[in-house]
Amino acid sequence: MRTRNGSVGAAESPVTRDSGDAAGRDQRPGSPGDRYLGIGLAVALLALAVLAVTTHRFLSLDNARAILASAAFVGIAAIGATPVMIAGSAVSLATSQTATVVAMLFLATQQLGLWTALLIAVAAGVALTGAQGAIIGFWGSNPIVLTIAAGFAIGGAATWFSGGTPVNPAARGFDVLNSAPLGLPLAVYVLLVTTAVAQWSLRRTTAGRQMYLIGENRAAARAAGLPVGRVTVLAWAFFGACVSLTGVFLAAFNTSATVTLGGTLTLDAIAAVLVGGTAIAGGRGSAVRTLGGALLIAAISDVLLLRGYSTGAQILVKGLLVLVVVIAVHVRTTRGQR
Amino acid sequence: MTPSPADRPLGPYLRVEGLVRAFDGVPAVREVSFAVGPGEIHALCGHNGAGKSTVVKLLSGQLTPDSGRIVIGGQEVGFRDRQAAQRAGVALVDQELSVVPALTVLDNMLLGDIHVPFVNRRRTAAAECRRVLDDMGLGRIAPDQPLSALSLGERQLVEIAKALSQKARLVILDEPTATLGDVETEHVFAAIRRVAGMGCSVIFVSHRLTEVLGLCDTVTVLRDGRSVATTLAKDLTVDELIVQMLGAAPRRLSAERASGQADARALRIEHLNVPGRLTDFTLTAQAGRVHALAGQLGGGASDVLRALAGLHPRATGVVTLHGRPIPFRDPVRAAREGIAFVSNDRKSEGLFLGTSVARNLVATRLPALARAGVMVPRRERRAARSLAERSRLPPHRLDERVTALSGGNQQKVFVGRCLDDGRVHALLLDEPTRGVDVGGRAEIHRLLRQAADRDLVVVFASTELDELLELGDVIVTMRDGRIVSRYEGDIDEARLLRDMTHGALEP
Numbered sequence: 002m003r004t005r006n007g008s009v010g011a012a013e014s015p016v017t018r019d020s021g022d023a024a025g026r027d028q029r030p031g032s033p034g035d036r037y038l039g040i041g042l043a044v045a046l047l048a049l050a051v052l053a054v055t056t057h058r059f060l061s062l063d064n065a066r067a068i069l070a071s072a073a074f075v076g077i078a079a080i081g082a083t084p085v086m087i088a089g090s091a092v093s094l095a096t097s098q099t100a101t102v103v104a105m106l107f108l109a110t111q112q113l114g115l116w117t118a119l120l121i122a123v124a125a126g127v128a129l130t131g132a133q134g135a136i137i138g139f140w141g142s143n144p145i146v147l148t149i150a151a152g153f154a155i156g157g158a159a160t161w162f163s164g165g166t167p168v169n170p171a172a173r174g175f176d177v178l179n180s181a182p183l184g185l186p187l188a189v190y191v192l193l194v195t196t197a198v199a200q201w202s203l204r205r206t207t208a209g210r211q212m213y214l215i216g217e218n219r220a221a222a223r224a225a226g227l228p229v230g231r232v233t234v235l236a237w238a239f240f241g242a243c244v245s246l247t248g249v250f251l252a253a254f255n256t257s258a259t260v261t262l263g264g265t266l267t268l269d270a271i272a273a274v275l276v277g278g279t280a281i282a283g284g285r286g287s288a289v290r291t292l293g294g295a296l297l298i299a300a301i302s303d304v305l306l307l308r309g310y311s312t313g314a315q316i317l318v319k320g321l322l323v324l325v326v327v328i329a330v331h332v333r334t335t336r337g338q339r
Numbered sequence: 340m341t342p343s344p345a346d347r348p349l350g351p352y353l354r355v356e357g358l359v360r361a362f363d364g365v366p367a368v369r370e371v372s373f374a375v376g377p378g379e380i381h382a383l384c385g386h387n388g389a390g391k392s393t394v395v396k397l398l399s400g401q402l403t404p405d406s407g408r409i410v411i412g413g414q415e416v417g418f419r420d421r422q423a424a425q426r427a428g429v430a431l432v433d434q435e436l437s438v439v440p441a442l443t444v445l446d447n448m449l450l451g452d453i454h455v456p457f458v459n460r461r462r463t464a465a466a467e468c469r470r471v472l473d474d475m476g477l478g479r480i481a482p483d484q485p486l487s488a489l490s491l492g493e494r495q496l497v498e499i500a501k502a503l504s505q506k507a508r509l510v511i512l513d514e515p516t517a518t519l520g521d522v523e524t525e526h527v528f529a530a531i532r533r534v535a536g537m538g539c540s541v542i543f544v545s546h547r548l549t550e551v552l553g554l555c556d557t558v559t560v561l562r563d564g565r566s567v568a569t570t571l572a573k574d575l576t577v578d579e580l581i582v583q584m585l586g587a588a589p590r591r592l593s594a595e596r597a598s599g600q601a602d603a604r605a606l607r608i609e610h611l612n613v614p615g616r617l618t619d620f621t622l623t624a625q626a627g628r629v630h631a632l633a634g635q636l637g638g639g640a641s642d643v644l645r646a647l648a649g650l651h652p653r654a655t656g657v658v659t660l661h662g663r664p665i666p667f668r669d670p671v672r673a674a675r676e677g678i679a680f681v682s683n684d685r686k687s688e689g690l691f692l693g694t695s696v697a698r699n700l701v702a703t704r705l706p707a708l709a710r711a712g713v714m715v716p717r718r719e720r721r722a723a724r725s726l727a728e729r730s731r732l733p734p735h736r737l738d739e740r741v742t743a744l745s746g747g748n749q750q751k752v753f754v755g756r757c758l759d760d761g762r763v764h765a766l767l768l769d770e771p772t773r774g775v776d777v778g779g780r781a782e783i784h785r786l787l788r789q790a791a792d793r794d795l796v797v798v799f800a801s802t803e804l805d806e807l808l809e810l811g812d813v814i815v816t817m818r819d820g821r822i823v824s825r826y827e828g829d830i831d832e833a834r835l836l837r838d839m840t841h842g843a844l845e846p
Contacts, residue, residue, distance in 0.1 A: 206712050207705040214702055217691045224650060224688045225703045225756075226674020284693055 042329065053300065056307050064303065066185060072299035073188035074247050074254075076292060078266060079273035080195045081243025083291045084203060084236040089216030089283025090137050090144040092271050093237075095152030096244055097263025099129055102159045103248030104258040108170040115174035119249060126245030127238050129155065134237020138230040152267075160260050167257040178253035188250045192292070195243060199288035208235050216283025272323050273298055281327075298322065352377045352540045353398075353509055358407035360393055365776070367393040369564035371407070375509070375557075380531060380541045382551045382572070385561035386584055386836065387803045391544050394561070395513050398542070399431040400424030411509065425452075430502030432512045438486055438494050438501070444468065445482040448501045471504045474537070475530045492523025499530050503539070510534060511542045514636060516550060528554050546635040548577045548840045562586050577840075581833050585804075604661050606765050606796040608647070611656035616642045617820045620656070624798050624813075626764075629791045631811025632800040635839050639820035640800035641683060644767040648680035649673040660765055660796070674703065677764030679757035683773055683800075689753045690741050697723035697737040699752050700730075704759055730755025731782055747779020754783055758790060765796040772806060784810050802839075804832060 053059050078096055086092060093099075107122035133151050136142045180187055203209035211232045215222040223229050247266065252258050277294030279286025301322065302315045351374035358371040368390045375381040383391050396402040398409065400418030409416050411427055418424040421431070438447045445461075445468045468482040477496055486494055495515055502510045512531065516524045531554065535541050545551050551558060552572050559569045560583040568583050604626035611620040617639045624630045632640035646654035649670035658665040666672050673680075682688040690699055700723045701708060708718045727734050730751045736744065741752055754771065757763055771787065772780040787810060791797045801807050807814055814830055816823040816838035823838040 205714050207709045207714060208712065210698075210705055210714060214691050214694070214698075217693050218687070220688045221682075221691060223670055224648065224680055224682050226649070226670045226678075226680075227703065228671050230671075284691075 045325070049297075049301065049304075053304050056304050058307055059304060064307075068296065068299045068303050069189045070186045071302070072295045073186060073192045074250055075266065075269040075273055075298075076192045076295035077188065077195055077250070078244050078247040079270040079277075079291050079295050080192070080199050080288050081240040082270050082274050083199060083277075083279055083286060083288050084209070084212055085134075085240045086274055086279050086281060087203065087216045087283055087286050088212035088233055088236045089219055090134070090233060090236070091281060091283075092144070092148075092274075093130070093133070093240065094145060094148040094267055095130075095133070095155055096270050097266035098152045098156040098159065099126055099241070099244050099263075100248035100251060100266055101258065101260060101263040102126075102129070102155050102162075103245045104252035104255075104262050105159060105163055105168045107175070107249050107252045108168050108258050111170040111172040111174055114172075115177065118174070122249050123242055123245040126248065127241040130241025130244060131234055131238035134234040134240075135230070137237070138233025156260065163258075163260060165260065167259045169257045175249075175253040175256075178250060191246060191250070192295075195246070196288045196292045199239070202239075203288060208232055212236055213284055216280075216285075218284070269298075272319060275323050276326050278326060351375055352379075352412060353542075354408075354410040355394075355398070356408045356410070358394065358397060358409070359405045360397060360402060361405055366564055368397070368404075371561065371564070371566045373559040373566055373569050375540045375542060377508075377540055378535050378538050379557060380535050380543055380555045382555035382558040383542060383544045383561060384548065384551060384558055384580060384584060386546075388563075389561040389584070390564040391561055392513065393564075395431070395511055395542075395544060398424070398509075399429055399511055425505060425507075428506060428508035430505050430507035430510050432495070432498045432502055432510065432515055438498055440487040440494075441485065443483050443485050444472075444480060444489075444497055447486055447497060448482075448504050450501075452501075452505050468500075468504065471500050475500050475503065475533055477530070490523065492519045492526055495519065495523070495527055496530055499527070499534065503534060507539065509540045509542070511544070513544045514546065515543075516545060516547065524550065546840050548580050548837075552577065552580070560584055577837065578833070581836050581840075584836065585832060604794065604796075606647075606661075606798065607657075607659045608643070609657040611643060611646055611654065611658065613639075613642050613646055613651050613654045613820075615820075616651075617646065617654075620822060622815060622822075622825075624765075624796050626661075626796045627791055627794045628797070628812040629787060629810050630796075630798040631807045631814045632798065632817060633802075633807045633811075633814055633835060633839055634800070634817035635802055637819075638817045638839065640817050641769050642820070643817075644680065644769050644798065644800055645682075647673065647765075647767055648678060650680070677762060679703070679759075679763040679766050681753055681757060681766070681768040681771060683769035685750060685753050685774070690749060692740075692742050694741060695738050696727070696732065696741050696744065696752055699741050700726045700732075700737075700756050703756055704762060707762065726755050726758060729758050730786055745776070745779070747775045747782070750775045750779060750783060751786070754786055758786065760793060760795070763795065765798070766790055768797075768799040770801055771799050772801075772803075780806075804836060807835065808832060 058064055078100065082092060082096070103122045103126045106125050107118050110118040110121050113121075129151075133147055136147055137144050178187055182190070203212065211222075211227055214227060215229050215232055219229065248263075251262055255262060273295040274286070274291050275281065275294070276297055277286065277290035277292070279290055298319055301318055305315045305318060353375040355374070356372050358368055359366070360368040371390065371394055373381070383394060385391050393402065397404050400421045400423050403417065403419070411429070416427055418427070424431075439450065442450070445465055448468050448471070449464060465482045472478070472480055472482070475496065477500065480489065480493060480497070486497065489497065499510065499512070499515075515527055519527065528550075531541055531543070543551065543555055552575060555572045557569060558572050558575060558580065560567050560580070562584060567586070570583075606624040608620060608622045608624070612618060620639070620643055622630070632643060634640040642651060645651050646667065647658060647665065649666070649668055649672065652668055654667045660676055660678065663676055665676050665678060686692065691702060697720075701719055704722070705714065708715060708722055723737055724734060727737055732748060732751055732755060741749060744752065750772065754768070757766055766787070768787070772783050775783065784806075787797055787799065799810070808830060812827070814826045814835065816826070816835060818839060826835070
């Protein structure tokens, strides 16, 4: 409950910061509100940690492995969604459908060999998602509306393509994706590498830096002649690649693909990004934060699972967690900006 | 609205006495007094910065005065917000329309009206709306028409009708005709005369001086935050009004400025058109000189700059910069060809407010500070320092958030971002010193002069006489989206103001 106190304190500070533009007066950042927020979040995390370590079997190597493994699939897609959100095009509501189609393609092309199948699958994901990015970036289409439409179209295509029956692979080259070098599932390594690549690209490449600027103030970016369209497409294409990787791992894990394979991936990925504290309005956030968000959600689900709560309770807590973070972080940032 | 002049003693309905209001210690209104009688149309004139909008905000409850009295109908009032003003019978028709295009005429009238009960009878409201529209001679507008089906002028008329339906006794019109054509303006005036005829007091704020004299009974002129004269309109000519606005004898500025050599390095604009906003604008802006586009709100100066920056979706014409064509509708290519644009809205179309000063300064030239798409921090640092130095920003504040700076310094960051000589060949600025204090303004003017001295093309749009005269080597006056005249060297302040306000040519 301390988090709530923290967020209330924080909500007051941006008001004063907002007026910093009034002529003549200089103001400095780092208000007490920020401090309350930090303290509140720290206390909340500590409470969770205490809850976790007092849970039987939580502090075991096996369990840590389980948390990482369960964070990996959603995490990879969420890392991909991070630049999209930072660049200010909100979220995609077509994530699970895209992952499903990619998974089907991947399994259906297994006879061409693992690498060819992988290439086809990722290329398809990048093309599908990048095309949405182009429409959003160059034509200024609303991402929510567009991705809802795209989700229906892609999901429909998947149903049509598979005839409603599971797609089964003709060869089993994909088994290598289910391996666990050094005791950790391959997907965990891919998650870590993806995080590192995204983090570095966002901070250090021109395109990454432009994503922050465009997300922060799209009108200003446009008036300044920044390549808004191109950078938006790039963010979405990267997202497409990440979703494809998730789709491929899902396919390998399930060894067959049905139209419901993607499940709740769409909202899970958004939840991980939000819990990490990336601003849904764009302009701030990072891949490492998203990784933290994905791990936190996985850890909490794990605690609840070990304590014998049902799936329903896990989903409920996930929802509450997103809500708390959204109030604590996002209300603050959006007020501070506008 | 039912006029009842009988139950009130004669004398002014509104009396303003010794109004004072400052912002952060800077006075915007120093001493304003005037009175408006029932049924009188009273104009407030004065050029930009004279304090007109502050007075309007004080009267409509958006600001509270530091001292002075506002007396309405014999009672001193102190409004805390617009609702309170509305309760006292004051209605404001804003510069920017506050009507909602998607709603019907009736809904717009009900919107924000404090007299509307939470549960209301639509039929009664519609009848009342019909009556108010008829009162204004607007029989052709139906209450159930969506506003989007009406022209801009008709929407303005609905705004006025809305003010009337709120039982207003004092209607304040702030630049109601800035974006209207002549015919529409005439309709609005007819409506205003009717409103006054019903006993309502009207305050009319406008830059268009001929209109002011044609419409109003009395004119109060504001200068530097003071009311300097109140005169009957029939005793005034436009030229006398201009003299009142400028104070003493108009200054005549001599040509002591550098006269640049005509050469091929220029921004050539031919037959630039923006439907509904700009008509056939042609200008050759030589490198090394500062060009001023002078015009009031809606005059088209701002549209010239936006079109050149690629931000006007419907612009047509031919533009070349140093011989190379600049495409329309493409801000990315305009920037690549060397056009840098400083918008008049620093907050929403300028700075990246959540980011540091340094990152704002280098925001537009990241590719130049990278190797193979990867940023080189050392180069970035050096670029930020040199731009800060050139734009006279304190180097120790580079890592602070840009919102921590004062308005003047923020504007310097915005302008400083464009002072990248390798890449920028033409600097276009819309109101370069809006919301900037006097010191910051002088520094920004110096930056622009220096940019011109380094052989950049500098074009700026402004509504402020002082700024136009101080900075412009060449001044182009505009009105209603057209060029009125072009001045070089010897420029007469009064003539400039006359061009901008009522477009008369050679006397």
